[in-house]
Amino acid sequence: MQPPYKIMFLFGTRAEVLKLAPIIRLMQQNPANWQPVLVATGNSQLLNDTLAYLDFQIDFSVDSSNVTSINEVELLSQLLHNLNNVINAGQPDMILVAGDATTSLAASLISFYHHISLGHVEAGLRTYEQYSPFPDEMHRRLTDNLADLYFAPTTSARDNLLQEHHPAKRIYVTGNTSIDSVKHNLQEDFTHPLLQSISADHRILLMTMRRTDNLGAPMKRVFHTMRDIVETNNNLDLIFPVYPHPEEESLANDILGDHNRIHLIAPLNHHDFLNIAARSSILLTDSGGLQEEAPALHRPLLLLRDETERQEAVSLGGVKIVGTDPTTIQQAVFELLNDEKKYRQMELAEVPFGDGHASEKILKIVEKYLSQQ
Missing domain, CATH: 3.40.50.2000 (Glycogen Phosphorylase B;)
Structure with a gap:
């Protein structure tokens, strides 16, 4: 040929x-x-x-x-x-x-x-x-x-x-190929109106959640937990790009809305998302792609699922499985916010995806x- x-x-x-x-x-x-x-x-x-x-x-x-x-x-x-x-x-x-x-x-x-x-x-x-x-x-x-x-x-x-x-x-x-995209998109002098609206001394939690098997009760548990975490930590902001699904949009507005340190936004383009993720303290997701990107961004990731097909990132320490249990999520976030050694271990974990x-x-x-x- x-x-x-x-x-x-x-x-x-x-x-x-x-x-x-x-x-x-x-x-x-x-x-x-x-x-x-x-x-x-x-x-x-x-x-x-x-x-x-x-x-x-x-x-x-x-x-x-x-x-x-x-x-x-x-x-x-x-x-x-x-x-x-x-x-x-x-x-x-x-x-x-x-x-x-x-x-x-x-x-x-x-x-x-x-x-x-x-x-x-x-x-x-x-x-x-x-x-x-x-x-x-x-x-x-x-x-x-x-x-x-x-x-x-x-x-x-x-x-x-x-x-x-x-x-x-x-x-x-x-x-x-997700790592190819990370290297292509990271921008050292990146700015964004959303980041500029957040106090410079605040730490950012960036969350994505969109799997259909998490709709309903699991998503409610996670949203209530994240609101509790933000309300009990005055120097935290949560950014949540809301997936355009009627049930997710309704739950996000009902549970996470009307809080000045919780930012419900439309999905970002990939360039902006990666650069905001790189400037966040902790990432939380139930997706697959972010499990690959987080170690390349050197950001700890908490996985809102009970298992993963990307076990390498867990084994090397860059990703921690927390599921949708409120206590497990709260403990994991608290540990990363307050234990510098643990945070550094996850932040510096080896990148397994190329x-x-x-x-x-x-x-x-x-x-x-x-x-x-």
């Missing part, structure tokens, strides 16, 4: 496009070798804002707007139907997907049926709990079962793949693979 190689990228969420963005940017810089084809499988305002921020032009848009409820079966069925048409129109040499969203699973099935090579960015992450996180764990495993190239972020992810008998010659430890050159490594592997086809 000869260049330029036509690589189709599929994404339906903000997290997916952010993971793939560093690879897409490198391809766009070398049109003689690469022809990236961008396929959006979602139409949320958050995804559209992210695409606009990245200045990415979509080649194909798969409309899934008529799926009115959170129903993975309906969504998967619709994606398979629509992506079949996209593949026929786009005729890619390879498909690249990232992570564990429904898009990745649909793309892996479509690539299999069309005999198109599939590369899985961020392959091999596991909790080995079938329903936790749901449905992410099984999406990732099934995608790996159909992939041709595995871009594992860590040696642990590689070992998971080897243990499952995936071919060793197709597994590459590349690091995670050196910021994952995208370059992935492109070299893909180029070698396709040149031999």
Whole structure:
């Protein structure tokens, strides 16, 4: 096969496009070798804002707007139907997907049926709990079962793949593209109106929380706990970018609203978010990406989940699992605020997810693979 190689990228969420963005940017810089084809499988305002921020032009848009409820079966069925048409129109040499969203699973099935090579960015992450996180764990495993190239972020992810008998010659430890984004986006002279509105002697807690399995009682517990923490520490501010989901917005306004040191804001673009995170004292999240970014930002992270598929960050000390139990969260925040030694240990924990050159490594592997086809 000869260049330029036509690589189709599929994404339906903000997290997916952010993971793939560093690879897409490198391809766009070398049109003689690469022809990236961008396929959006979602139409949320958050995804559209992210695409606009990245200045990415979509080649194909798969409309899934008529799926009115959170129903993975309906969504998967619709994606398979629509992506079949996209593949026929786009005729890619390879498909690249990232992570564990429904898009990745649909793309892996479509690539299999069309005999198109599939590369899985961020392959091999596991909790080995079938329903936790749901449905992410099984999406990732099934995608790996159909992939041709595995871009594992860590040696642990590689070992998971080897243990499952995936071919060793197709597994590459590349690091995670999220670290590429951290290195690209950090700005030493960064300023933001939100930071300027917070007293210089105050410490900042930055929280994100958006997983559907945390909606309802778990989210209520966390929100009440965070309000208590802010109210009992006069030199603390909490920043919470609220995910645009009706239930989350309602709970955030009801529990966290009307407090002058709690800042409920719209989701930030990735550049601003990373730079505000780098200037925060403690990060709290239930997401996957921030677990990777926090060690690279040298900021302690408290994970609002009961398990993680990124155990490396926990083992090396940069991330601590606290779940949604109020006492556990309060104790962990109190310890980091008052125990300088413990704070420094988490702050200086080793970064397990690569050196910021994952995208370059992935492109070299893909180029070698396709040149031999």
